[in-house]
Amino acid sequence: FIIRRPKNSVSRFRWRHVQEAKRKGRHSGYGKRKGTAEARMPSKELWVRRIRVLRRLLKKFREAKKIDKHSYHVMYLKCKGNVFKNKRTLLEHIHKEKGLKAREKDLMDQLEAKKAKKLDKREKLQAKESKRREKERAERGSTTKKADDKKKDTKKKAKK
Numbered sequence: 001f002i003i004r005r006p007k008n009s010v011s012r013f014r015w016r017h018v019q020e021a022k023r024k025g026r027h028s029g030y031g032k033r034k035g036t037a038e039a040r041m042p043s044k045e046l047w048v049r050r051i052r053v054l055r056r057l058l059k060k061f062r063e064a065k066k067i068d069k070h071s072y073h074v075m076y077l078k079c080k081g082n083v084f085k086n087k088r089t090l091l092e093h094i095h096k097e098k099g100l101k102a103r104e105k106d107l108m109d110q111l112e113a114k115k116a117k118k119l120d121k122r123e124k125l126q127a128k129e130s131k132r133r134e135k136e137r138a139e140r141g142s143t144t145k146k147a148d149d150k151k152k153d154t155k156k157k158a159k160k
Contacts, residue, residue: 054079054090061094071097 006094021027033040062072075093084090 050086051079053087054084056092057087067094067098 001160018027054146055076057074058067058072061067062069067075076091077082079090084093
């Protein structure tokens, strides 16, 4: 029997070992870098990633009716204007806005309730006042009738 030895291939062990270290952040100091920071990780690519994440979140919230279309538009433009540096800051802003709107709505409801209560009170007072006036008129009318009756009585007595 003649047994052929397998061809000697290049082992991947060292490569795997180095890649594992690189994943941990080793072997990436200044001496290992060939290109500029911009060439290694373009700022435009970072921007595109970030803006896509933010826009995706805004879209998801709008479709879930967590934000209305007006606040969506305002925040969309703020994202474009570099106001939010990451997803967390955008979420914080959304929650803050929702809290403000809820508080504002509560205050408006309280104000409306106050106005309604005031109107009811005013109507009741007007009704009470009009009743009192009618009563006074009726009393005046009866006193004038009594006075007229007395005059008639005196005239009758005078004729007799």
